[in-house]
Amino acid sequence: MTGQATAQHAYHRALFGRFADWDAILDAVEDLTGMRSADGLMGFDQMGHFGPTGCALVAEQFERMARTDLALCEIGSGFGGVIRQLARTLERAGRRCRAVGVELVESNCRIAEGIRDRIGSGEEVVCADARALPFPGASFDGVVICGSAPHFESMADVLLQARHVLRDDGVLVMMEEVSLRTGSGALSDAFLALHPPGVFFQATCEERLAQLDRAGFRAVTSDLTDWALVLLDQRQRALKLFLGTSQRIFGIAEVSRIQATLRAAQREIAAGRIRPTLIVASAS
Numbered sequence: 063m064t065g066q067a068t069a070q071h072a073y074h075r076a077l078f079g080r081f082a083d084w085d086a087i088l089d090a091v092e093d094l095t096g097m098r099s100a101d102g103l104m105g106f107d108q109m110g111h112f113g114p115t116g117c118a119l120v121a122e123q124f125e126r127m128a129r130t131d132l133a134l135c136e137i138g139s140g141f142g143g144v145i146r147q148l149a150r151t152l153e154r155a156g157r158r159c160r161a162v163g164v165e166l167v168e169s170n171c172r173i174a175e176g177i178r179d180r181i182g183s184g185e186e187v188v189c190a191d192a193r194a195l196p197f198p199g200a201s202f203d204g205v206v207i208c209g210s211a212p213h214f215e216s217m218a219d220v221l222l223q224a225r226h227v228l229r230d231d232g233v234l235v236m237m238e239e240v241s242l243r244t245g246s247g248a249l250s251d252a253f254l255a256l257h258p259p260g261v262f263f264q265a266t267c268e269e270r271l272a273q274l275d276r277a278g279f280r281a282v283t284s285d286l287t288d289w290a291l292v293l294l295d296q297r298q299r300a301l302k303l304f305l306g307t308s309q310r311i312f313g314i315a316e317v318s319r320i321q322a323t324l325r326a327a328q329r330e331i332a333a334g335r336i337r338p339t340l341i342v343a344s345a346s
Contacts, residue, residue: 064166064191070213071167073261074140077316077323078109081141082169084176090310108143110209111239111327112338115293117144119286120208121151123235123342127203131158135202135227137192137220138210139163142174146183148206161185162202164195193219200229207234212241212262217270221277228345234279236341239290240327242267246334253326256319267337279343287331290338294328 081087108114124132132152136145142163149161163185165171171189178185190196192214205224207214214220224234240257243249243264249257265273267283274281301308301321308317330336 066215067166067168069261071169073258074109074167074170077319078141078312080311080313080316081173084173084180087311088177088180090307094304094307108147108209109140110144110237111297111324112209112237112290112293113297114143114147115296116237116239117147117208118151119340120144120206120235120237121148123233124148124152124204125155127233129203130156131160132204133160133162133202134204134206135162135164135195135197136206136208137164137195137224138207138213139165139174139187140170140210142177142185142187144206144208145185146178149183149185162188162197164188164190164192166191193223195223195227197227199226201227203229203232205232205234206236208237209239211236211238212257212264215263217263217265218273218276221273221279225278225345230345232345234341234343236339236343238270238337238339238341240330240336240338241265242270242337242339244334244337249330249335250326250333253330256323256326264336267339270341274341274343275346278346280346281341281343284340284342286338286340290331291328294324294331298324298328 108117110116134145134148139145145161145163149159152159163174165174168189171187174187178187188196193216205228211217228234241264243266245266271281298321301317312320331338
């Protein structure tokens with residue numbers, strides 16, 4: 063593995079190491095929901111700070127597109143939860159969807175494939191570096207970066223790749239969870255301990271917009287601060303409500319760390335040092 067792949071693998075394995083035994087995870091989820099399908103996952107495969115609710119906000123952007131057939135690519139797809147949910151949502155809205163998830167960490171790709179095969183979803187899983195996407199130009203109607211933005215050390219290069227594989231009338235949708243600083247003071251030690259440099263990379267809002275502009279995008283941003291504060295509180299309450307199941311799925315220590323991670327993000331957002339943002343960008 064590359065240095066960055068190793069760092070990302072180690073961080074996520076500390077939180078979600080039990081996902082290597084995905085069959086056991088699905089057994090626990092089935093006990094809770096009574097469903098052995100993507101509908102029964104309850105967002106356990108969407109592990110960003112904003113989880114399935116953030117994914118739904120991204121899906122809305124593609125539901126507005128007039129096309130019946132859509133080709134979507136998620137960069138930094140992890141266990142594949144977001145791209146699976148996007149495809150499922152769009153298909154229910156009457157679209158046919160080719161869904162492709164690109165992930166750097168090979169073990170995450172294998173887990174994503176295992177989930178896909180077990181539940182019978184149809185997304186493609188591609189193990190590749192986001193700075194060298196293995197697709198021809200103009201391959202996709204939509205490109206998604208949902209929750210993975212802080213894990214890209216060189217976002218400028220990733221955005222150039224996104225523009226290359228996106229059709230001229232396509233859309234890039236980015237969910238910036240904890241990756242945009244406001245410049246209103248240093249991030250707290252508690253936040254940095256749970257979002258370690260070398261695994262998480264931040265930029266200012268102005269820097270991100272400049273990167274988008276240089277990559278050939280025209281971007282519209284939506285400040286999600288109020289929405290995110292409510293959501294993070296709800297997610298922490300949900301973990302408490304389903305504590306036994308969450309601990310069975312993730313592990314006792316892991317659930318405590320997930321809760322602490324959500325609290326730390328909530329505090330930085332409330333303090334105005336991090337600005338959660340939805341970015342919808344088209345070719346300029």
